[in-house]
Amino acid sequence: MKITLKVWRQANKDAKGSMKTYRLDDVSEDMSFLEMLDMLNEDLTTKGGEPVAFDSDCREGICGMCGVVIKGSAHGRYESPIATTTCQLHMRYFADGAVIEVEPWRAGAFPVVKDLVVDRSAFDRIIQAGGFISANTGSAPEAHSTPAPKHLADRAFDNACCIGCGACVAACPNGSGMLFTAAKITHLANLPQGQPERHSRVKAMVAAHDGVGFGGCQNVGECAAVCPKKVPLESIAQLNRDLFASLFKSV
C-alpha cells in the first residue's frame, strides 16, 4: 500500500508545532499502525532526519501507553470496525493511497512533550486523591470471608479494565476526564471492600479531577464511543449518584 502521512511535529512542550507530510510506498496490510510508524522512523533515520516521537510499550492493547488521534478520531476508532487502541489498529483498515493525519491527544490537562507524546500524569494525581482501597499489606482477611455477588464483581470488572490511555479526554470537546474517574469510582463502589471509603473517595477524586485541569462533563458521550475497553457511559451516572449521596455524608 501507498500511504501519505501528515504528522504533528513539535520539538518540545514550549515549541510551536506544525503538520509535516511524509510518504510511504511499501506498507503492508498486516502491519499495525505503530509498525507503520516504525517504518517511517527507520526511513527518516537512514535519510538523516529525526524520527517521530510516539509512545508505546506493550503493543497489545493493555498498558495504555500508546494513543494518537488518527484522521480525527482517538486511536483511529472511526477507521476500525471494533474498539481499539492505536497499537492494535491494523493497516488493513486503510485504503491504498490513503492520506492519514496523525496528531497527539489534545487536552488542557495533557501538555505535549514532543511530537505525538503527551504528559498524562494528571491521571495519576486523580488516583492519588483516592482511587484505592486502604488495605495495608498483611492486614487482609481471608479472601473468602466476604463473598462478592457475581453480578457486582462483573460490573466492577467492566470498569476496572480501564487502561488509562486518555482517549476519553482526547475525544471530549471539553477535555474532561470524567469517564476515567467514573471507571475507578464504579470499579471500587461495586465491591464490598470498597464501601468504607466510597463517599470520601468520590468527593476527593472529583475534586482532584477538576483541580488538575480537566474540563467538566456535559454528557456528550464521545468518551465512551472511543474507549478501547468499552467502559460504559453509565459509569458517569454512577459517579454522579455517589457524588450526590456523598453530599449528605459527613466525610
Add this chain to the structure above:
Amino acid sequence: MAVTKKSKPSTYFSLGADIHDTKAPAGPIDKKWQARQLQAKLVNPANRRKLTVIIVGTGLAGAAAGATLGEAGYNVHSFCYQDSPRRAHSIAAQGGINAAKNYRNDNDSVHRLFYDTVKGGDYRARETNVYRLAEISAGIIDQCVAQGVPFAREYGGLLDTRSFGGVQVQRTFYARGQTGQQLLIGAYQALERQVAAGTVTMHSRHDMMEVIVHNGKARGIVTRDLISGKIEAWYADAVVLASGGYGNVFFLSTNAMGSNVTAAWRAHRKGAYMANPCYTQIHPTCIPVQGDHQSKLTLMSESLRNDGRIWVPKDPADAEKDPRQIPEEDRDYYLERIYPSFGNLVPRDIASRQAKYMCDDGRGVGPLISEVTQEGVSQQRRRGVYLDFADAIARLGKAAVEKLYGNLFDMYAQITGEDPYATPMRIYPAVHYVMGGLWVDYDLMSSIPGLYVAGEANFSDHGANRLGASALMQGLGDGYFVLPNTINDYLADGPFEKIDDATPAAVEALEAAKARVDRLLAVDGTRTVDSFHREVGAIMWEYCGMERTEEGLQIAIEKIRALREEFWTNVKVPGTGVDFNQALERAGRVIDFIDLAELMCIDALNRRESCGGHFRRESQTEDGEALRHDDEFAYVAAWEYAGDGEAPILHMEPLNYEAIELKQRSYK
C-alpha cells in the same frame, strides 16, 4: 547431593569459587521462613523514615515492594521508564496467579505447590526459596482481594479457580484474561496511596543507567530523565531492582517494546552475579510471525489449552487446506498422542518443542517463513500449529467459550484478521519469560550488599522452567511479603554514611553514564538501532532458542562479537542527548542486549545437559525428551563480570535437595 565438577574453564570463561546462600536458616523446610523472620533484625518504626530505599521498577514486584515499604514508613524513591507506574509490563499477563488455597478440595497444599514448582523447574531451583513462595501464596490472594482486585467469581460470590499448564489441581485465580492488569492496578493504587501519603516519591520516565557502589555497598543509582536528558544521581541506604525480564534480547518476544536488561546488566558490571542467563521460557501459544516488519509477538494465554486442542495435519500436503475440511482421521493431535495423561496441558517447554518438531517435519500450517538453519541452510517453513475450539464450542456452546476466552479471541481476530470462532487459531512458540536473572540469596540480596533484586529480574524460584501463573505469584510474593521482611535485616545497620555527587563512586557512575550517551551519539554510522536489535535477536532465536548445540553456540558467540564491533563503529543514533530521544534510549538497551547475548550463549554452552527450557540437542533420551545430568549440573551457574573483553568467571551454587527427591521429569 554432591556435585562433581566437570565444568572446566575454557577459552570462554574461567572458574571461580563456589557460592552458597547463607541466609536460609537450618531446620525443616517448613520452618525456615518463620525462623528467618524471627532472626532478621528489625528497624524501629520511628527510624524508618530516616532510611531511604530506591526501587527500580513498578511492575508487580516493584509496586508491591514500594507500597509495602512506604506503608512501613521508609522513605521510598520509585523509578520506571514509562510515563506512569501503572504501565509496567506485568500489565500484560493474562492467564492467572497460583495460590495454594485448596478452595477446590482437590488435594492441593503448600507442599504440592512447592513440589510442582520444583518439578516444573526441572530440579534446577533452590528448594528453600520455592518452599517459601508456596507458603506465602495464599496471603497474596487475600491481599489482592482486600485491595479490590476483581477476580473471577462463582454465582455464590466466592472466587473461581482453574487449572493451568503442567499441574493437575485447580489453583489458578484469574480476572477474565487480564489477571496481570488487575493485579498491577491493585499494586499501583496501593503505591499511589503512598505517593499521596508522602512516603513514596515517584520518578516516571527515568531510565536507570548505573548503580553506585560505595565501600562495597549499593548506595544509589544514576538515571537519565527521558524528557530532558538530564543525568542525575540518587542516593539511598539500599537499592531494589525490580526491572523485569530480558526476553527482548530475542527482538521478537511477548515483552513490551521497552523491556530491557539495562538495569540488571549495569548492576552485573558492578559486581552482581548473573545466574543461569540461558534459561529462557518459550511460550507455546503465541500468534505466529506474519512478516518481516513485525515489532513484537502476542501471547494468547495458555488457559486456552484447557479447552482448545492442538493439532497439525498428518500429511504435509494438507498444510494449505482449509482446516475445517481436514477429517479427524487425518489430524494428528500430537500432544494428546505423545503425552496421554497430560495431553494439551504439558509444561510449556515440552509443548513448544513439540510444535517446533512438527513444523521442522514439514507439517506446520500458515504462511511460509524464510529462515536460515543452524547448519546455514536457507529454507522456507510454515511455522504454526492449530489450536482448535470446535469441540469446546460443540460441548459448551459458543456463549460459554466467549465468556471464558472472549477477549483473547477478539485479540486474535484483530491481529490476524481471522475469526477464531469459525476456524482454528494458528499458534507458534515465542520467547516469553526468562528464568535467569541476577543471583540472589534467600533474602533476595544480590552479590552486592544492599542491592536487592525482585520479580522476573532475579533468578530465584523457577529453576530451568517456570510453571504457568507462577511469575505473578513470585512478583507479588517478593514485593509484598519477602522483601519487606528481609530488607530490614540490612537496613537495621543504617542509615549509612552520607554520600553525594562529590563522592568518588558517584562521580565515576555519573561520568560513566554521560560518557556512554556521548559515545552512542558520536558513532554516527549508517545502520539504525533497530536493525542491530533485529540481528542479535535472529542470532539468539536460531542458536540459543528452543534447541541449542555445541557448535551452534560457538558460531553464535562469534557472530555476536562481530555484531558488537559493528555496533560501535556503524550505529546511527539521531538527535541529541539533552532531549527526548527514543532512538538513544533504545541504543543503550540494544548494546546491553548484545553483551548479555554473549553471556547467555556461554552459559548455554557450558551447560551440556538439557533441563527445562534449555534443550541441548546432544543431551536427550531415546524418545527425544530432555535429559538432565544431575551428577554434573545440579548447580546454579552464577556469572561474575570480569571486565570488557575478559572471559566471565563462573561461580557454582550447588543445589541441595532435602525435601524433594531428584527425579527425571515425566509427563507421559
